[in-house]
Structures are given as structure tokens and as C-alpha cells.
Amino acid sequence: xAVQTPPEPxxxxxxxxxxxxFYVLLALVSAALVLIIKSPAAMTDAVSGALLLFLAIxxxxxxxxxLGGLVKAxxxxxxxxxxxxxxxxxxGLALASVxxxxxxxxxxxxxxxxxxxxxxxxxxxxxxxxxxxxxxIALHRVVVWELPLMGPDVVGLRILISLPLPVLAxxxxxxxxxxxDLFRSVGPRDLSxxxxxx
Amino acid sequence: xxxSAALLFVVTIGVLAYAATRSRDAVPAAATFTxxxxxxxxIRLPFALIAASxxxxxxxxxxxxxxxxxxxGVQGIVIASFAGGLLPGGPMVSFPVALILAGExxxxxxxIALLTxxxxxxxxxxxxxxxxxxxWRFVAVRMLSSLLVPILAGLATxxxxxxxxxxxxxxx
Numbered sequence: 001x002a003v004q005t006p007p008e009p010x011x012x013x014x015x016x017x018x019x020x021x022f023y024v025l026l027a028l029v030s031a032a033l034v035l036i037i038k039s040p041a042a043m044t045d046a047v048s049g050a051l052l053l054f055l056a057i058x059x060x061x062x063x064x065x066x067l068g069g070l071v072k073a074x075x076x077x078x079x080x081x082x083x084x085x086x087x088x089x090x091x092g093l094a095l096a097s098v099x100x101x102x103x104x105x106x107x108x109x110x111x112x113x114x115x116x117x118x119x120x121x122x123x124x125x126x127x128x129x130x131x132x133x134x135x136x137i138a139l140h141r142v143v144v145w146e147l148p149l150m151g152p153d154v155v156g157l158r159i160l161i162s163l164p165l166p167v168l169a170x171x172x173x174x175x176x177x178x179x180x181d182l183f184r185s186v187g188p189r190d191l192s193x194x195x196x197x198x
Numbered sequence: 199x200x201x202s203a204a205l206l207f208v209v210t211i212g213v214l215a216y217a218a219t220r221s222r223d224a225v226p227a228a229a230t231f232t233x234x235x236x237x238x239x240x241i242r243l244p245f246a247l248i249a250a251s252x253x254x255x256x257x258x259x260x261x262x263x264x265x266x267x268x269x270x271g272v273q274g275i276v277i278a279s280f281a282g283g284l285l286p287g288g289p290m291v292s293f294p295v296a297l298i299l300a301g302e303x304x305x306x307x308x309x310i311a312l313l314t315x316x317x318x319x320x321x322x323x324x325x326x327x328x329x330x331x332x333x334w335r336f337v338a339v340r341m342l343s344s345l346l347v348p349i350l351a352g353l354a355t356x357x358x359x360x361x362x363x364x365x366x367x368x369x370x
Contacts, residue, residue: 019330020238023245026325030252042255050251054244060203061243065235067210069228070217104205107327112235115331128340132347135317149293153365158310161354165347169318172343186335 064109068116075120084122097166100133129170268305275352283319311352
């Protein structure tokens with residue numbers, strides 16, 4: 001529980017940090033492009049659609065963050081690490097893939113949960129396997145959207161073929177973190193590392 | 199989305215009940231975490247969503263269909279894999295698009311590569327959620343790790359079809 005509490009002297013001061021500024025600029029530039037290339041109506045539609053979406057998903061994000069916070073609070077890093085950490089081997093990656101495939105909710109719920117598991121001691125490989133399993137197999141999405149539209153044959157074939165892929169992605173991620181300097185320090189602190197430190 | 203929200207709600211309540219019995223500090227700690235991360239996202243996320251929505255508006259949707267037919271082979275699988283990543287929107291958009299593409303003659307292997315590319319690359323999701331929450335370096339590791347995933351899925355489908363015959367798309 002004591003893990004990964006980033007040092008927080010004067011962190012609250014930075015309301016608009018570098019990452020936020022990046023999104024503000026990206027939003028302005030892309031909205032301007034739509035205005036120029038398409039039409040003012042297309043731009044208003046895109047912007048208002050995005051804001052309505054934000055209002056619709058905000059409760060889910062709060063719930064996802066709260067669930068993530070709970071998981072982080074009760075997960076003991078000394079217990080999570082052997083199961084989902086760097087030394088967890090193929091079994092850790094397979095477990096992470098299955099957990100991912102079973103995780104309900106859209107990205108607004110899944111990413112806060114994943115971030116908390118990351119902070120609780122899982123390694124990059126397990127997180128990549130989790131996210132790949134979640135995005136690729138996503139059982140709730142299969143039941144709600146894919147099966148009714150695409151039919152059982154193609155869905156069955158797709159899932160069967162997808163089964164080993166999250167583990168492969170997780171192995172690749174572990175290899176990258178071990179062998180590429182740039183990625184060696186990738187961790188849940190990345191988020192706070194964006195902040196100017198006081 | 200109502201279904202997802204309900205399921206998430208039930209899971210959260212379950213974990214909340216368990217956490218409250220496990221540790222006295224768990225609930226306040228989770229509330230602090232929610233406030234801190236939520237406060238950060240409250241500014242970041244609306245702009246990220248506007249950016250994603252406007253970028254989606256700029257990508258032409260009819261150019262995809264011509265490139266990924268039954269006879270487009272490995273090249274079609276590779277194109278479909280990356281085109282899938284550019285498909286904007288959630289499952290309510292991409293499965294209908296895939297169905298339309300199938301009707302217009304997209305191959306099954308290319309179709310599965312497309313859906314797999316959409317699942318793992320999802321530039322839209324990366325901009326809106328993954329990078330604001332997980333950070334760009336994590337995104338880079340995950341992307342590099344997933345680079346071959348949709349292509350492998352497409353090739354495996356092609357091999358399965360060559361061995362066992364084609365499958366039908368939609369309901370017979």
C-alpha cells in the first residue's frame with residue numbers, strides 16, 4: 001500500500017501541465033482543420049458530440065477510478081508481484097490475459113483499473129497482456145455487439161485465433177523493457193512524471 | 199453502455215464491500231485516488247475527446263473498402279490491420295462497418311485482421327484514454343508489442359480457411 005505514492009510537494013499547483021497543454025493544442029488544431037477542410041457545421045457537430053460523450057462517460061470514469069483505487073488499496077504488492085510481476089513467467093501473462101478478457105466496461109473504466117494494477121506491482125508485460133486480452137477478446141463486447149452483428153462462425157474463428165495473441169504481446173513487451181533503454185523505466189509513475197516537479 | 203455501466207456498478211459494489219471488511223483505510227484511500235486522478239482527467243479528457251472526434255471527422259471512410267478484398271492476400275491483411283487501427287469510434291460503429299465491408303467483398307482473413315487491428319491499435323482510444331492515463335512511453339511499448347498481432351490473426355485465419363474452408367459472416 002505504501003508503493004508508488006509519488007512525492008507530492010506543491011503538485012496541486014500545476015492545474016494545466018504539459019500533457020494537458022498537448023491535448024488542448026491537439027483539440028484546437030484538429031478542430032481548425034475540420035473547420036477549414038469540411039465545414040463549420042461539421043466542426044460544431046464534432047465538438048458537441050465529444051462534449052456530450054464526456055458527460056455520458058464521466059460517471060463511468062469516476063466509478064472506474066474508484067474501483068481502481070479500491071483494488072490498489074487492498075492489493076498487497078508483495079502478493080501481486082509474484083502473480084503478475086516481472087518474474088511471473090508465462091502463467092502471469094496468461095492470467096493477465098484472462099483477467100483482461102473478463103474485464104467489463106469501455107476504455108473509460110478499464111484504463112483506470114489497469115493503472116491501479118500497474119501501481120500495485122504488475123509489470124509492463126502483464127499490463128500489455130491484460131490490455132490486449134481486454135481489447136481483443138472482450139467477452140462482454142462479443143456478447144453485446146459482435147455476436148448479434150457478425151454471426152457465430154466468424155466470431156468463433158476470430159476468438160479461437162486470438163487466444164494466444166495477448167501472451168505473445170506480453171512477452172514482446174517484457175523483451176522491449178529489458179532490452180531497450182528508452183523503455184526500461186516505463187512504470188505507473190509515468191503519469192506523474194509528466195508533471196513539473198516542485 | 200447501460201449494460202456496461204450496470205455491470206461495472208455491480209463489480210464496484212462487490213469490491214467495495216470486500217475492501218471495507220479487509221481494511222479500514224481502503225475506502226478513504228480509494229476516494230483520495232479518485233479525486234486526485236479524476237481532477238487531472240477532468241481537464242485533460244474533454245480536450246482529448248474533442249481532438250479524437252475531430253480527427254475521426256478527417257479520415258475518409260470509403261477508401262478502406264477497395265483495398266482489402268478476398269484476393270488482396272498478405273498485402274490486404276497488412277493494410278486491413280493498420281486501417282482497422284484508424285477506424286474511429288466504438289463497437290457500435292466498427293462492427294457495422296466491418297459487416298458493410300464484408301458485403302462489399304472484403305475477405306474473411308482481411309476482415310479479422312481489420313477487427314483485430316481496430317481492437318489493439320485503436321488510435322481513437324489511444325488519444326482519448328490510454329495516453330492521458332498511462333503515458334506515452336507505455337503506449338509506445340504496447341504498440342510495438344502489438345505490431346504483429348493483427349497480421350498474425352489475419353494469417354492464421356487465412357491458414358484456417360485454406361485448411362477447413364471459409365466461414366460465413368453474419369447469420370445464415
